[in-house]
Amino acid sequence: MREKEMVLEVNATLRNSNIRGPPPSEHSLRNLVVLMAQHKARERVRPEDVLECVKKHRLFPQAEASIRLRIPDIKKFLHLDIEGPNPYAAMAVILILSECVGDVQALVSLLSGCMSQTSITEYLSHMAMMLLALERNGIHISNRLHYNIYYVLHLLENGPFSVCSDQTGCPQVQLTREQQQILSHDIQPEHVVKIIAFAGTGKTTTLIKYAELRPHIRFLYVAFNSSVASEARRRFPSNVDCKTVHSLAYRDVGWRYKPKMTPNLYPFSINFALPAGRGGFVRAKVIATTLSAFMASADPTISTRHVPFDYVTHKGRRTVIDSENQQLFAQDAQTIWGKMTDINEKSKRAYYMTHDGYMKLWQLSKPKRRLSDQYDVIFLDEAQDCTPAIMDVLLSQRCGKILVGDPHQQIYTFRGAVNALTTASHTHIFYLTQSFRFGAEIAYVGATILKVCKGVQKILVGGKQEGGVCDEMANKALEAMRTGVSSARGKIGILSRCNSGVFKGAVQLTDANPNCRVHFIGGVENAGLDKIMDVYHLMTQENKNEKSRLIKDAIIRSFSMREDCAFLAFKKYVTQTDDKELDGKVIIVEKYQKRIPELVARLKGCSEVSLHEADFTVGTVHKAKGLEFDTVIINDDFAYIPTSGHNLSRVPDFSFSRIPADEWNLLYVAVTRARTSLVLTKNILRILTVAKEYFLTSRVSMEAGSAPLPCSISDCPNCITPGSAFTMSKQSFKCTDRVTSSGPLCEKCVWTRIGPTAFLMTDEVFSMADRPERLEPPIHYPFFMALFF
Incomplete structure (x- = not known):
C-alpha cells in the first residue's frame, strides 16, 4: 500500500476509535489501549499464556490497575474468558509507561516464551504506528513512547549479520543491512551517490569494505583534515589514495605562493591596504568577509552577492549595507584579490595568499579531468563541510562520486561551508542510522x-551497548570533575561551545587538584594561552616598550605602541571586527585579572600530550569532532533554552528555528561523542521536555487510607488523587550545572507535561486546581537572543 493511502487509513482508524478529535481527546491513550486490546495476531496465540508472561513485567501492576480502574469497558466488552486483564491491553499500557528501551526489551523477552518473533514484531509495529500517528496529529505524548518501540524493532529487524569480504568466502566482519545495501551498489562513472551517515554509524568502515570488495578499481579518498587523511592511509587498502583537498590544490597551484603564505585574512592588515577615506576596521571586516565568501563560492568573479547583508558599526550596532556601498566593498575586495593572486606582490600583509585563496585559484583553473584521469571513484568524506568551490571541482570529474557525511554535523558555515549532502544532485542515496558508538x-x-x-x-x-544519561557513571565523572581526581585515565571528555568555556573548565579542574593531568584537544600550544597572556600584558603593562617586548602576537602588539588606552583601543577593534576568538580572550582576561599569569603557567604545567594518559580531556566541540569518550560532560555555554517545554509558549521571542542550525549541530555533535555515559545540562533537559520527555517514573499507588501525598512541583496546591491507578514521580538528576529535584506529581501536573497519560491515572484531572505559573526569563536571556537576531 502506498504511503499516502496508509496515512489516510491510520488517520481514519484514529477518528473511528475516538483516539483523535477534532479536538484532540484527553482520552486518546485510553482509547488507544482499547484499540490495541482488539489486536489480532495472524498466528494462533493463547491469551492466557500471553497474560502469564506479561504479568512478570515490572510495570504490570500499574498496567493492571489502570485497566481495571480507568478502562473497565475492556473487561466488559472485550472479555477473553481469562482471569485478569486483556493481555494486549496490558502490553499497551506497559509500552506507554516504559521509561527506556530496556523496558520494551524486557517485554519482548517475556513474550518470546509464548509468541513467535513475527507475532511480537506485528504487535510492536502496530503500537508504534499508532503512537507515531498520535504524535503527528498533535496529541501531546512523549516522543519516547514511539522511540522505545522503534528502537527495539530496529534491533530485531536490522540486526548485524556476517558478510564475506574476501575471496575465500570467509566472514570477516559484522555489517548491518544498511551497510550491506551500500556495498551491493556497483557505482558507474555517471553516478553521484550520497551516504547520509549519523554519528558513529560506521561510515569509514563501510568505505573501507567498499574498496576492499573492488580491488580492481582506483579510489581517491578526499578529507579536509591532515590527521584524518593520515589515519585513512593507515586503514584503507592499497587501491585507495588518501589526500586532503588542500594538498590537491597545493600540488597544482598553491606551491607557487609559498613565499607569501598567510593562515588567514585579517581585518587589521586589510585596513592598511584600503584607499584613503575608505579605511577603518569596520570596513576592513566587511571586505575580509566578502573575500572569504568569494573564495568559498563557485563564482568566477567578486560581486555584490559576496558582500554581507549588514555589518557592526563603531558603536556595536548592526547596520544594513545599501547597494551603493555594496558596490564599493566589492570593488575594494576585487582590488585586494588581484594583489593576492600576484605572486610578486608582497608590499602589504593583506596581499598574502591564504589556503582558501589558492583553493579558489585551483577551482578557477578548471581542473576538470585531472582527477578522473587518475581515479575511477572519488570518496568525499565529511561532505557536509564542503564549500561550493570544492564541490565545483569534485562534481565536475568524469568518474563516480560517493559523498559521505552527516548533515547535522555541519558546524563550519562561518567558513563558507555548504551542506553538499543537501545541495548537490544525486543519482542514489543511502542512510546509515544505527550507531556503533553508544546505546x-x-x-x-x-x-x-x-x-x-x-x-x-x-x-x-x-546498539545494544549498556550505558545511560546522568547515570551512576556520570555521577562519578561529575565528582571527579569537582575534585580534579580521576581514576579513569583517557575516559572523561569535557566539551564546551567556546574557548572561554574550555579555559574555565581547565581552571576549575586545576583549582581543585593542581596535580591533575589535562589533555587539551588540538594540543596546549593551540589552546590560545599565549594570546591570553598577550591580552593580559596589553591590559596591565604600563610601559609601552615592555608591552611590545612581552607581546608575541603581531596584531595585539601593534596596539601596545599607543600612548594611552591601548587595551580600550584593542577592545574597540575586537568589537568592530566582530572577532569572536579575540573577544573570548578579552572575556577571560577581564574575569581572572591578576590570576592570569599563574593560571596560564599552571595549565601549561598540567597539560598532558597523550589523551589516553590524561585524567581529563577538555576542548571545544569544533576540535572534538571525530573523537569519542567513555563519558562526556557537556558545558553550559551552548544555545540557551529559556524554560521547560510546557511553559515555552509563554516566551514569545523564542523559537528553535530562529537560532542558527550550526548551534544545534554543535550540541548534537557534543552529545554523540559519548560512548557509555553522558552528563546533561539544564538546557538539554529543557529540549527533551519539548518532546514531552520529563523522565517521569510510574509507581503503584499507596494503599487506601494513606495520607495523600502533596505534589512536589513548587506552588502547586494539589495532592495525589486518592484511588489513582498509579503515581508518577520526577527523578533527580545531577547535571553539569544543577541537580534536579525529585518527587511525586499530581495528575494535573502530569497532564500539563505529558498530556493524556494523566487519564490513565485518574478521571479527576480537570477538577484539580491549576498551578499559579510565574515565569520570568533570566536577565541574560535578551542578551542571548541579541546574539542571533
Whole structure:
C-alpha cells in the first residue's frame, strides 16, 4: 500500500476509535489501549499464556490497575474468558509507561516464551504506528513512547549479520543491512551517490569494505583534515589514495605562493591596504568577509552577492549595507584579490595568499579531468563541510562520486561551508542510522535534539551497548570533575561551545587538584594561552616598550605602541571586527585579572600530550569532532533554552528555528561523542521536555487510607488523587550545572507535561486546581537572543 493511502487509513482508524478529535481527546491513550486490546495476531496465540508472561513485567501492576480502574469497558466488552486483564491491553499500557528501551526489551523477552518473533514484531509495529500517528496529529505524548518501540524493532529487524569480504568466502566482519545495501551498489562513472551517515554509524568502515570488495578499481579518498587523511592511509587498502583537498590544490597551484603564505585574512592588515577615506576596521571586516565568501563560492568573479547583508558599526550596532556601498566593498575586495593572486606582490600583509585563496585559484583553473584521469571513484568524506568551490571541482570529474557525511554535523558555515549532502544532485542515496558508538539512552538524546531543534524525522538509533544519561557513571565523572581526581585515565571528555568555556573548565579542574593531568584537544600550544597572556600584558603593562617586548602576537602588539588606552583601543577593534576568538580572550582576561599569569603557567604545567594518559580531556566541540569518550560532560555555554517545554509558549521571542542550525549541530555533535555515559545540562533537559520527555517514573499507588501525598512541583496546591491507578514521580538528576529535584506529581501536573497519560491515572484531572505559573526569563536571556537576531 502506498504511503499516502496508509496515512489516510491510520488517520481514519484514529477518528473511528475516538483516539483523535477534532479536538484532540484527553482520552486518546485510553482509547488507544482499547484499540490495541482488539489486536489480532495472524498466528494462533493463547491469551492466557500471553497474560502469564506479561504479568512478570515490572510495570504490570500499574498496567493492571489502570485497566481495571480507568478502562473497565475492556473487561466488559472485550472479555477473553481469562482471569485478569486483556493481555494486549496490558502490553499497551506497559509500552506507554516504559521509561527506556530496556523496558520494551524486557517485554519482548517475556513474550518470546509464548509468541513467535513475527507475532511480537506485528504487535510492536502496530503500537508504534499508532503512537507515531498520535504524535503527528498533535496529541501531546512523549516522543519516547514511539522511540522505545522503534528502537527495539530496529534491533530485531536490522540486526548485524556476517558478510564475506574476501575471496575465500570467509566472514570477516559484522555489517548491518544498511551497510550491506551500500556495498551491493556497483557505482558507474555517471553516478553521484550520497551516504547520509549519523554519528558513529560506521561510515569509514563501510568505505573501507567498499574498496576492499573492488580491488580492481582506483579510489581517491578526499578529507579536509591532515590527521584524518593520515589515519585513512593507515586503514584503507592499497587501491585507495588518501589526500586532503588542500594538498590537491597545493600540488597544482598553491606551491607557487609559498613565499607569501598567510593562515588567514585579517581585518587589521586589510585596513592598511584600503584607499584613503575608505579605511577603518569596520570596513576592513566587511571586505575580509566578502573575500572569504568569494573564495568559498563557485563564482568566477567578486560581486555584490559576496558582500554581507549588514555589518557592526563603531558603536556595536548592526547596520544594513545599501547597494551603493555594496558596490564599493566589492570593488575594494576585487582590488585586494588581484594583489593576492600576484605572486610578486608582497608590499602589504593583506596581499598574502591564504589556503582558501589558492583553493579558489585551483577551482578557477578548471581542473576538470585531472582527477578522473587518475581515479575511477572519488570518496568525499565529511561532505557536509564542503564549500561550493570544492564541490565545483569534485562534481565536475568524469568518474563516480560517493559523498559521505552527516548533515547535522555541519558546524563550519562561518567558513563558507555548504551542506553538499543537501545541495548537490544525486543519482542514489543511502542512510546509515544505527550507531556503533553508544546505546539507547545517548541515541535518544541525540535523536530528540535533531527532532525538536531541526525537525528531523529520520531516527538515530544505537546498539545494544549498556550505558545511560546522568547515570551512576556520570555521577562519578561529575565528582571527579569537582575534585580534579580521576581514576579513569583517557575516559572523561569535557566539551564546551567556546574557548572561554574550555579555559574555565581547565581552571576549575586545576583549582581543585593542581596535580591533575589535562589533555587539551588540538594540543596546549593551540589552546590560545599565549594570546591570553598577550591580552593580559596589553591590559596591565604600563610601559609601552615592555608591552611590545612581552607581546608575541603581531596584531595585539601593534596596539601596545599607543600612548594611552591601548587595551580600550584593542577592545574597540575586537568589537568592530566582530572577532569572536579575540573577544573570548578579552572575556577571560577581564574575569581572572591578576590570576592570569599563574593560571596560564599552571595549565601549561598540567597539560598532558597523550589523551589516553590524561585524567581529563577538555576542548571545544569544533576540535572534538571525530573523537569519542567513555563519558562526556557537556558545558553550559551552548544555545540557551529559556524554560521547560510546557511553559515555552509563554516566551514569545523564542523559537528553535530562529537560532542558527550550526548551534544545534554543535550540541548534537557534543552529545554523540559519548560512548557509555553522558552528563546533561539544564538546557538539554529543557529540549527533551519539548518532546514531552520529563523522565517521569510510574509507581503503584499507596494503599487506601494513606495520607495523600502533596505534589512536589513548587506552588502547586494539589495532592495525589486518592484511588489513582498509579503515581508518577520526577527523578533527580545531577547535571553539569544543577541537580534536579525529585518527587511525586499530581495528575494535573502530569497532564500539563505529558498530556493524556494523566487519564490513565485518574478521571479527576480537570477538577484539580491549576498551578499559579510565574515565569520570568533570566536577565541574560535578551542578551542571548541579541546574539542571533
